Amino acid sequence: MTASSKISSIKGFKDLLPDETARRRRLTDAACRVLETYGYGCIDLPLLEQSALFTMSVGVTTDIVEKEMYAFEDRDGTVIALRPEATASVVRAYIQAGLSRSSPVSRFYYVGPMFRRERPQKGRLRQFHQIGAEFLGREDAAADAETICLVDDICRAAKLKGYRIRLNSLGDGECRPAYREALKAYAAARVDELCADCRTRIERNPLRLLDCKQPGCNAAMSDAPMMVDHLSEACKEHHERVLSLLDEMGVETEPDPRMVRGLDYYCRTAFEIVAEGLGAQDSVGGGGRYDGLVESLGGPSTAGVGFAFGIERMELASSLGGGALARAEKVTVVPLDPRAEAPALVLARSMRAVGLDVEVGPSAQKLKAQMKRADKAGARWVVIVGDDELSSRLATVRDMTKKKDYPSCLPLDAGTDAVEAKLRELGVTFGGS
Numbered sequence: 001m002t003a004s005s006k007i008s009s010i011k012g013f014k015d016l017l018p019d020e021t022a023r024r025r026r027l028t029d030a031a032c033r034v035l036e037t038y039g040y041g042c043i044d045l046p047l048l049e050q051s052a053l054f055t056m057s058v059g060v061t062t063d064i065v066e067k068e069m070y071a072f073e074d075r076d077g078t079v080i081a082l083r084p085e086a087t088a089s090v091v092r093a094y095i096q097a098g099l100s101r102s103s104p105v106s107r108f109y110y111v112g113p114m115f116r117r118e119r120p121q122k123g124r125l126r127q128f129h130q131i132g133a134e135f136l137g138r139e140d141a142a143a144d145a146e147t148i149c150l151v152d153d154i155c156r157a158a159k160l161k162g163y164r165i166r167l168n169s170l171g172d173g174e175c176r177p178a179y180r181e182a183l184k185a186y187a188a189a190r191v192d193e194l195c196a197d198c199r200t201r202i203e204r205n206p207l208r209l210l211d212c213k214q215p216g217c218n219a220a221m222s223d224a225p226m227m228v229d230h231l232s233e234a235c236k237e238h239h240e241r242v243l244s245l246l247d248e249m250g251v252e253t254e255p256d257p258r259m260v261r262g263l264d265y266y267c268r269t270a271f272e273i274v275a276e277g278l279g280a281q282d283s284v285g286g287g288g289r290y291d292g293l294v295e296s297l298g299g300p301s302t303a304g305v306g307f308a309f310g311i312e313r314m315e316l317a318s319s320l321g322g323g324a325l326a327r328a329e330k331v332t333v334v335p336l337d338p339r340a341e342a343p344a345l346v347l348a349r350s351m352r353a354v355g356l357d358v359e360v361g362p363s364a365q366k367l368k369a370q371m372k373r374a375d376k377a378g379a380r381w382v383v384i385v386g387d388d389e390l391s392s393r394l395a396t397v398r399d400m401t402k403k404k405d406y407p408s409c410l411p412l413d414a415g416t417d418a419v420e421a422k423l424r425e426l427g428v429t430f431g432g433s
């Protein structure tokens with residue numbers, strides 16, 4: 001590599017510039033607020049975990065573990081992986097912190113990056129972000145219904161266009177094995193019509209035969225047996241109770257008997273959220289029940305249900321306003337002389353303390369250039385500190401919307417309260433107000 005060669009980001013890994021982070025924050029804030037109203041607390045988890053955590057939970061035969069995981073050997077020989085999802089980490093943390101004893105019923109939510117080595121395309125990245133939630137310790141159908149209602153409320157808060165929640169039941173350890181055999185037998189009789197991947201799926205992961213996108217496979221599997229028709233009595237009762245509770249709560253869902261979800265750990269309720277504006281990757285989120293997961297990771301038998309939304313896909317489907325958070329008005333402070341720098345910085349600090357977004361311009365620039373920059377940055381107010389202002393110890397304020405000047409009015413040395421009082425008098429709107 002030469003000294004002058006440019007280094008760009010890795011394929012499938014993206015930068016987010018300030019406008020984009022502002023929009024993202026608005027979206028995640030809206031979702032987090034809903035989660036908190038449902039009693040969920042935020043959990044922050046490591047990005048690196050022992051690879052075994054995912055092979056044991058997500059499943060060795062899933063695409064995520066088989067083909068997409070960024071796993072490598074650490075210097076001490078431990079095989080570690082960048083997390084491809086967070087449910088396994090939440091469960092690990094729950095077990096590790098002893099919460100299964102002290103707080104068996106727990107609700108967590110997380111926001112953060114996940115890593116999968118998929119082929120990048122619209123709505124598909126190698127580092128993407130999820131906002132997800134896990135509700136541990138409740139096996140009753142009301143917990144599933146409450147979770148799906150929460151999903152519906154998040155979709156509303158995020159203003160997802162044309163979203164729909166698709167629902168299925170995947171049965172459990174009692175009824176799924178017999179169903180898998182029925183499905184394998186059906187597929188084995190049509191093996192010639194299936195794609196190469198599906199042929200290997202017959203033995204390794206037959207449920208995935210149902211959601212292959214290849215037209216040939218789709219046609220071959222069109223009359224395949226469906227899990228919902230092979231549920232045990234207990235699973236059927238659970239499923240019907242979830243449906244009736246959702247109905248009573250007024251949460252609309254659509255049955256989708258072919259939806260199987262990619263991960264091994266789901267049982268009973270599984271759901272997927274699709275929305276408009278996403279092209280081929282129309283799934284904006286998904287989730288379901290995973291009653292065996294805590295136990296399979298070494299904890300006591302504990303039920304669980306959860307979901308994750310892909311944040312990039314939420315952004316594609318959301319009609320929430322773009323641009324920066326409109327909460328605080330923007331102010332640019334313009335020092336016109338090196339002697340004005342310190343008072344400008346002090347004034348800026350006072351204004352930030354009362355909730356304004358404040359930028360201080362460079363004193364080396366002329367007033368005209370600074371005004372242009374302030375305008376471009378979307379400043380609603382400009383505070384000017386030049387010679388006159390330095391002698392009167394009062395800054396001039398310009399209202400950029402009304403194009404009106406208030407000469408020498410804002411005290412430079414009187415402290416935050418006096419600054420705030422004067423700004424209120426001028427009609428400045430403060431953050432949170």
Ligand code: AMP
Pocket residue numbers: 085116118123124125126127128129130262283284285286287308309310311312313
């Ligand atoms: P999953 O963890 O596979 O159930 O995915 C949950 C959600 O995460 C999906 O519905 C997508 O919105 C999002 N997602 C999964 N993989 C990717 C990816 N490679 N790029 C962007 N978003 C993704």
